[in-house]
Amino acid sequence: MAAPILSLVIVGHEDHPIFEVDLGSRTAEPSTRDERAQYLHQFVLHASLDAVEEQLWTTPAMHLGTVDRFNNLQVSAYVTAAHIKFLLLHDGRSDDTIRSFFRDVYECYLRVIMNPFITPTTRITSALFQSKIRGAARNYFR
């Protein structure tokens, strides 16, 4: 059974990626085939930022749904009031699950952002944040 494709990127101010994680893989070590796939996922996610920018001006809602497609992969986006973008690369999941997942990610993100040492360009490296995101992904996408 092919591993589910699931990749989360959080993009902060001035288009800086502040968090990237591959949630589909069960183990932590990437094989060579997975590395090529990871490059592709990263490329698709960053390329979809243009589509997110266009759509976020058309609606005041935070959840933008599926903003971009590539082959069988879809990118869903969630943009906060402060224009922080959460992007999820997936291969077809229910919109409601993704919506709830984004809300959980937003909660965790808010706690991390209260750290006074974080600047707009700092990458989030907290292991607790990673484990919370992985836990949320396991809850919603298993």
Next chain:
Amino acid sequence: MPAKPRVAAEAGLDALTAELVRYYRAVGHGTVPAALLEAIGQRVGRALAERYTRDKPRMVEHLDVIKWTCKELWGEVFRKQVDSLRTNHRGTFVLKDNHFRWTRSISVDPGDLGAGAAATAATAAAAADHLHLPCAIIRGALQSLGVDCAVTADPSHLPAVDFTVVIAPPPTR
């Protein structure tokens, strides 16, 4: 899961901000280095804006952002709402707070005061130092919501303080 909100005494916040100004006045040998206070305030303003707009959909218009500032941001940070908002519809907004809480305890030695005008001028000068931080908090919050601006405060009619927000014009091509 929502955490139970913890509360602290407002006197504690007053003491903290007053001490910040006093400390940086000592660091700057008598004059307050505004840039330091502004850096602190902007950082705080950015984080506060992210937290307080948690469930709010994005605000596309500058006016919506300013209105949010007058109601929700002011309510959370300064414990009341802005009393009057004026605009020239060309990017300048004046937010008038008739009883600004952060400067309500500022007093000047009565021995230095002369006539009425000199008294207000002296209190205004003393208050100006304490207004760098609130201006920077407002500026940081607005910038985090996508409104690039400059914020100044006018304390010449204490206890009322006028905050002027000048939105930077979009870059011409």
